[in-house]
Amino acid sequence: MAEEPRSNNAHPMRQYVDDFLSVAAPGLQEVVNSKSFGAMVSQTASNLVAVQRIGHEVSDLVLRNARIAGRADVTSLHRQLARTEDKLEAVLETVERLEDELADERRRSTEPTSGSAADGSPGAKPAGRSGRSSSSPSPRRVDNQGE
Amino acid sequence: MRSLLRNMITLPSALAEYTNIWLTTPEAVVGATPKEVVWTYRKTTLYRYRSSRRSHAVPILLTFALINRPDIFDLRPGNSFIEFLLEEGFDVFLVDWGYPDEEDADTGLDDYVLEHLPRAIRKVLRTSGAEEITLVGWCIGAALTGMYLGVTPDAPVRNWVPLTMPFDASNTTYQTLLDNDEMDVEWLAQRTGYLPGAHVDTVNKLLKPVPNFVGTPLRLFREVQDGTADKIAYQSMSKWVADNPNFPMRAFRQWVTWIYQENRLATGRLRLRGHRVDLSSIQQSTLVVTASNDHIAPRDGTVPLFDVLTTQDLEHLDGVGGHIGLMAGSRARRDIWPRIRDWLAPRSHERRPSSTRSETPVTGRMA
Numbered sequence: 001m002a003e004e005p006r007s008n009n010a011h012p013m014r015q016y017v018d019d020f021l022s023v024a025a026p027g028l029q030e031v032v033n034s035k036s037f038g039a040m041v042s043q044t045a046s047n048l049v050a051v052q053r054i055g056h057e058v059s060d061l062v063l064r065n066a067r068i069a070g071r072a073d074v075t076s077l078h079r080q081l082a083r084t085e086d087k088l089e090a091v092l093e094t095v096e097r098l099e100d101e102l103a104d105e106r107r108r109s110t111e112p113t114s115g116s117a118a119d120g121s122p123g124a125k126p127a128g129r130s131g132r133s134s135s136s137p138s139p140r141r142v143d144n145q146g147e
Numbered sequence: 148m149r150s151l152l153r154n155m156i157t158l159p160s161a162l163a164e165y166t167n168i169w170l171t172t173p174e175a176v177v178g179a180t181p182k183e184v185v186w187t188y189r190k191t192t193l194y195r196y197r198s199s200r201r202s203h204a205v206p207i208l209l210t211f212a213l214i215n216r217p218d219i220f221d222l223r224p225g226n227s228f229i230e231f232l233l234e235e236g237f238d239v240f241l242v243d244w245g246y247p248d249e250e251d252a253d254t255g256l257d258d259y260v261l262e263h264l265p266r267a268i269r270k271v272l273r274t275s276g277a278e279e280i281t282l283v284g285w286c287i288g289a290a291l292t293g294m295y296l297g298v299t300p301d302a303p304v305r306n307w308v309p310l311t312m313p314f315d316a317s318n319t320t321y322q323t324l325l326d327n328d329e330m331d332v333e334w335l336a337q338r339t340g341y342l343p344g345a346h347v348d349t350v351n352k353l354l355k356p357v358p359n360f361v362g363t364p365l366r367l368f369r370e371v372q373d374g375t376a377d378k379i380a381y382q383s384m385s386k387w388v389a390d391n392p393n394f395p396m397r398a399f400r401q402w403v404t405w406i407y408q409e410n411r412l413a414t415g416r417l418r419l420r421g422h423r424v425d426l427s428s429i430q431q432s433t434l435v436v437t438a439s440n441d442h443i444a445p446r447d448g449t450v451p452l453f454d455v456l457t458t459q460d461l462e463h464l465d466g467v468g469g470h471i472g473l474m475a476g477s478r479a480r481r482d483i484w485p486r487i488r489d490w491l492a493p494r495s496h497e498r499r500p501s502s503t504r505s506e507t508p509v510t511g512r513m514a
Contacts, residue, residue: 013151014369021365025357032353033320035327041350042329048346049339071249075340078250082189089188089266096273 154372161372168367168378172389175382178218180229182241186270189254190245191263193270195238196221196229202236203495205305206275208268209241212287213259213398214347216390217243219285219475223383228474231484237495240271240280242288247395252340255397256405257419260294265302272303279305279499281491282431285474286311286444287402290412296431297417297424306494307431308487311470313444315413315451316406320354320442325407332400342399344391354442380477413451426452432460434490436483438473439465462490 031037060070186193209229211217220241221229232239242264247254271280282304284292289312296302316322324330335342352359370376394402411417417424433456437446446465453463466473466483473483 011154013154017365021357021361028356032356033323035323038324038327039329041324041353042327042331045342045346046329046331046334048343049335052343053338075248075250082250085189093266093269 198233204497205495206238210288249340254395281306283308298422341393348391441470443470
């Protein structure tokens with residue numbers, strides 16, 4: 001616990017600063033909440049992006065002229081890898097779904113027919129088995145639809 | 148006079164300690180709870196935190212915003228929501244959206260909602276062996292989970308907990324900032340792959356300029372002078388605040404246009420790849436958590452969600468705190484987390500409690 005002399009009353013300097021801030025805060029808050037401040041922030045973002053773009057283009061030009069891969073090349077390569085990963089993920093999903101169907105089929109063929117649904121393990125099917133699957137909308141993108 | 152003299156004498160050592168705290172902040176331990184990688188897809192990673200005393204059948208999947216790191220769920224040992232959930236016997240998973248860069252420029256909200264999140268949920272189900280999960284979203288993460296549930300009526304989700312969710316943006320500071328003629332997101336989208344995380348962070352801090360740029364450093368210095376500074380707590384939060392992933396430009400454009408300029412989520416006009424996001428179709432047990440002093444997703448902007456949701460099991464937890472402080476502040480462990488646990492525990496049994504579905508709608512405040 002802080003000792004008594006360290007309270008604000010014993011720190012006139014702190015009191016002055018606090019008083020100043022308590023006056024300044026609402027004023028600045030009002031400025032920040034104004035449309036003109038929003039416009040300034042937006043223009044700053046645009047300027048930042050423009051400067052960044054110029055810098056990137058110059059850097060890439062220098063690197064490419066030196067026959068070294070630039071960021072644009074890395075980005076392009078990454079996108080190719082991402083497309084491959086999409087395909088692999090789709091294959092993986094199909095394989096796992098088929099695994100589940102096969103396991104279900106096997107279980108149905110080996111289990112006694114009626115009323116033996118309880119698996120005895122609280123709360124969980126065996127790991128690696130998917131639970132209820134959702135019929136989520138198609139994962140394939142339709143460009144800009146709905147935007 | 149005595150105190151002034153004492154301050155002058157102790158000033159050099161206070162300055163040295165203050166500087167040390169600032170300089171060693173990057174070394175602070177954040178997200179220390181042991182975890183394992185379950186699945187990766189592009190920049191997204193799904194982590195699992197295993198509980199040594201698992202007693203709840205329904206695992207929890209945590210999702211966070213795109214503009215900060217999900218480490219806030221596991222801020223530091225002793226003040227970690229994940230650590231708390233594990234101690235309470237929950238099996239916990241976390242989606243980490245990663246650090247987007249130029250190559251992720253074309254990643255949009257629809258990608259996160261319709262590809263990354265469903266695939267992560269599928270992996271949680273396969274890994275845990277459960278049939279349903281509890282979906283917890285925070286900030287933009289809450290909006291993403293809401294969108295997912297709004298387009299996936301049969302989602303394998305039993306419980307939904309949106310934490311400080313931006314919903315109705317009308318008359319918010321963000322709308323004032325972003326809905327103006329100078330904010331040409333199309334122009335930005337054509338010229339850059341992402342909005343730098345540091346820029347987003349600066350704008351967020353500008354919403355409360357005095358507390359963020361003056362108040363926090365000043366308070367730390369005073370605490371150092373008084374000998375009451377909690378170095379570990381300050382550094383972990385400070386490190387987390389400064390860790391800002393870039394906002395992929397397509398997602399940024401959609402977020403600004405759909406949420407702040409056109410307010411589509413609140414007005415039911417949001418469509419993802421042609422599918423209408425219908426929040427009224429969400430039938431999961433839902434606990435909406437709001438923060439009384441939230442200036443990022445103000446409470447008044449989240450409460451209209453209750454006019455839209457039709458689920459029979461709906462509750463509202465209104466806590467005292469800010470957008471982040473509510474769940475990660477020093478009082479969260481005492482005031483908020485236990486209430487979330489108390490709500491989740493009876494809804495995380497193996498069998499869905501039949502009474503839950505037959506309850507009359509409850510929108511009363513828990514706080």
